[in-house]
Amino acid sequence: MPRPPSMDHSMNSTRASALDVEGSAGLDAHLDNFAVNDFAWKDVHVGSVKKGKPNSIIAHVDGVAKAGELMAIMGPSGSGKTTLLNVLAHRTGSKALEVNGALNVNGTPLSTSRFQAISSYVEQEDALIGSLTVRETLDFAARLSLPSSVSHSEKSRLVEELLLSFGLRDQANTLVGTPIRKGISGGQKRRLSIASQLITGPKILFLDEPTSGLDSTASFEVIKFLKKIVQQHKLIVIASIHQPSTATFDLFDKLLLLSAGQLCYFGPVISVRRHMEARGSPIPLYMNPAEFLLDLTSSDFADNSSEATANIARLHSDWQNSAAAHALASSMPPSPAEKPNSTPLQEAQVHASFFAIVLALLHRSFIKSYRDVVAYGIRFAMYIGLAIMMGTVWLRLPETQSSIGPFTNAIFFGSAFMSFMAVAYVPAFLEDRATFIKERANGLYGATAFMISNFLIGIPYLFLISLIFSIITYWLNNFRPSASGFFTWVMWLFLDLLAGESLVVLMSSLFPNFVIALALTAFANGLWMSVGGFLVSPNILNVFWRYVFHYIDYQSYVFQGMMVNEFAHRTYSCGEGCHCMYDTPLAAQCRIDGKGVLAQYGYEEGKTGEWVGILLAILVVYRLLGWLVTHLRST
Numbered sequence: 001m002p003r004p005p006s007m008d009h010s011m012n013s014t015r016a017s018a019l020d021v022e023g024s025a026g027l028d029a030h031l032d033n034f035a036v037n038d039f040a041w042k043d044v045h046v047g048s049v050k051k052g053k054p055n056s057i058i059a060h061v062d063g064v065a066k067a068g069e070l071m072a073i074m075g076p077s078g079s080g081k082t083t084l085l086n087v088l089a090h091r092t093g094s095k096a097l098e099v100n101g102a103l104n105v106n107g108t109p110l111s112t113s114r115f116q117a118i119s120s121y122v123e124q125e126d127a128l129i130g131s132l133t134v135r136e137t138l139d140f141a142a143r144l145s146l147p148s149s150v151s152h153s154e155k156s157r158l159v160e161e162l163l164l165s166f167g168l169r170d171q172a173n174t175l176v177g178t179p180i181r182k183g184i185s186g187g188q189k190r191r192l193s194i195a196s197q198l199i200t201g202p203k204i205l206f207l208d209e210p211t212s213g214l215d216s217t218a219s220f221e222v223i224k225f226l227k228k229i230v231q232q233h234k235l236i237v238i239a240s241i242h243q244p245s246t247a248t249f250d251l252f253d254k255l256l257l258l259s260a261g262q263l264c265y266f267g268p269v270i271s272v273r274r275h276m277e278a279r280g281s282p283i284p285l286y287m288n289p290a291e292f293l294l295d296l297t298s299s300d301f302a303d304n305s306s307e308a309t310a311n312i313a314r315l316h317s318d319w320q321n322s323a324a325a326h327a328l329a330s331s332m333p334p335s336p337a338e339k340p341n342s343t344p345l346q347e348a349q350v351h352a353s354f355f356a357i358v359l360a361l362l363h364r365s366f367i368k369s370y371r372d373v374v375a376y377g378i379r380f381a382m383y384i385g386l387a388i389m390m391g392t393v394w395l396r397l398p399e400t401q402s403s404i405g406p407f408t409n410a411i412f413f414g415s416a417f418m419s420f421m422a423v424a425y426v427p428a429f430l431e432d433r434a435t436f437i438k439e440r441a442n443g444l445y446g447a448t449a450f451m452i453s454n455f456l457i458g459i460p461y462l463f464l465i466s467l468i469f470s471i472i473t474y475w476l477n478n479f480r481p482s483a484s485g486f487f488t489w490v491m492w493l494f495l496d497l498l499a500g501e502s503l504v505v506l507m508s509s510l511f512p513n514f515v516i517a518l519a520l521t522a523f524a525n526g527l528w529m530s531v532g533g534f535l536v537s538p539n540i541l542n543v544f545w546r547y548v549f550h551y552i553d554y555q556s557y558v559f560q561g562m563m564v565n566e567f568a569h570r571t572y573s574c575g576e577g578c579h580c581m582y583d584t585p586l587a588a589q590c591r592i593d594g595k596g597v598l599a600q601y602g603y604e605e606g607k608t609g610e611w612v613g614i615l616l617a618i619l620v621v622y623r624l625l626g627w628l629v630t631h632l633r634s635t
Contacts, residue, residue, distance in 0.1 A: 116443030187218035391476030422500030567594030
């Protein structure tokens with residue numbers, strides 16, 4: 001892989017701004033409507049109830065960040081860094097937390113939706129799609145976020161300038177990387193994550209541990225570049241950071257130091273030495289100041305917990321009584337009540353249209369589907385292997401009564417196990433869902449667009465799987481030899497797979513954990529197999545299982561449809577001695593009418609349309625419930 005150009009070279013060689021596209025009226029308006037001068041938070045308190053007692057997580061924290069500043073939130077593990085970052089970013093989704101305080105942009109409080117229009121959030125883990133290239137990642141970010149007033153050529157120009165500015169031009173056509181295919185480095189992924197958020201033109205950017213997993217050199221380069229972007233475009237960047245090197249620490253303009261949820265320092269990084277010296281804890285000259293501050297504010301490894309608690313209390317008290325704390329209070333931007341003539345930020349169309357978003361999601365999913373073997377490649381191989389096994393186990397069954405049982409068994413196996421193997425879709429859906437959660441949190445699109453695109457992209461692949469599986473098995477097993485019989489079989493198998501995948505979507509939406517979703521989907525399929533009508537005939541199935549589960553079991557309708565397709569138009573020889581297993585009108589001819597087999601199960605002809613309708617209804621219910629769960633969890 002070619003070595004990327006240095007950050008300095010990339011910045012110096014950029015003739016046009018990565019965020020300002022000259023002549024792009026739509027994009028200029030998109031940025032100008034959200035001019036942000038300062039972002040202030042006052043008396044922010046976060047609490048919860050633990051074992052029946054109130055528990056303080058963040059205790060009355062103040063602060064202000066101005067345009068062009070890069071601010072670090074720092075503290076030992078468990079100090080509340082990420083909680084505070086999420087509160088400032090309007091991302092407190094937990095109902096168990098009680099959040100109080102004022103968050104003002106230009107002295108004005110904003111709703112969550114309006115705040116999301118001017119801000120972006122970069123997760124600690126790079127939620128990038130590994131099967132996309134670097135350029136495609138930025139291209140889809142532009143298509144999902146920028147309004148329709150920004151032309152395709154302007155979006156392309158913006159993408160190219162971001163590639164150049166972030167030192168990623170040489171890696172533009174390199175895959176991000178999957179567990180199977182190696183891609184760009186960790187530092188390049190962090191830069192790409194930040195670039196994909198900057199493409200929306202945010203005025204406030206939140207970063208959760210932007211240097212996590214990077215060595216000191218890569219961390220320095222990422223923060224160094226970020227500071228240039230901040231200063232050039234007058235952005236506000238707030239980043240939680242754990243233990244930066246001295247060089248990286250000195251790049252930040254401001255520091256917010258937490259310990260056990262309490263504010264121990266807020267102000268310029270260059271002033272923290274003077275503050276600590278004034279309270280009697282000078283930072284050693286040749287020691288990393290970040291490391292010293294973390295040691296000072298940590299209580300996890302203290303020999304005496306009461307002394308550690310007292311030390312944190314002293315740190316907090318010293319800060320409250322310091323001149324810097326009083327200066328902060330006096331420098332806080334006025335609130336709306338104190339600023340009656342303030343002009344609120346205007347609303348603006350900041351995202352693409354719903355139709356454009358669905359098309360972009362479909363295009364992105366299509367690229368992923370053929371590049372990432374986990375999405376459909378492994379499933380194709382699995383189903384082909386299953387088809388070969390089924391075709392050769394039930395090889396060329398003769399048209400005799402001894403084959404009626406094996407034919408029925410093959411129908412059950414082909415329908416039930418094809419549906420059961422849909423559990424292989426669980427990891428791919430959970431990966432797509434993780435990407436959606438990240439993009440939804442940044443206000444790009446909602447559950448409706450995600451669910452529609454997810455359903456549509458699966459249709460051609462599931463049909464192809466059904467067709468290939470049927471081509472291998474149908475003729476090898478010697479099912480009813482006719483074109484209508486074959487394509488009816490394909491139809492039932494296709495509907496079976498659609499319903500099976502819809503069940504996966506529902507279970508994975510309810511329980512977005514791989515092991516739990518896999519277990520519950522497998523359990524549900526086991527239930528459907530048990531009450532579907534093959535293992536126990538519907539005529540004798542226990543009343544509870546029949547009326548509670550049998551009629552909502554999509555596998556039962558597939559099995560019925562396949563049984564009617566095979567037996568309604570076929571007869572079987574009774575064999576030597578003419579001892580027919582089924583008493584049908586053809587017994588005198590030493591043959592069995594397949595309708596007699598259907599009668600044993602209580603299945604009737606002429607209900608194909610009804611069964612297809614019920615199957616489609618079950619499929620729609622699964623998808624709607626999956627959408628509802630996803631929508632409620634993302635609001």
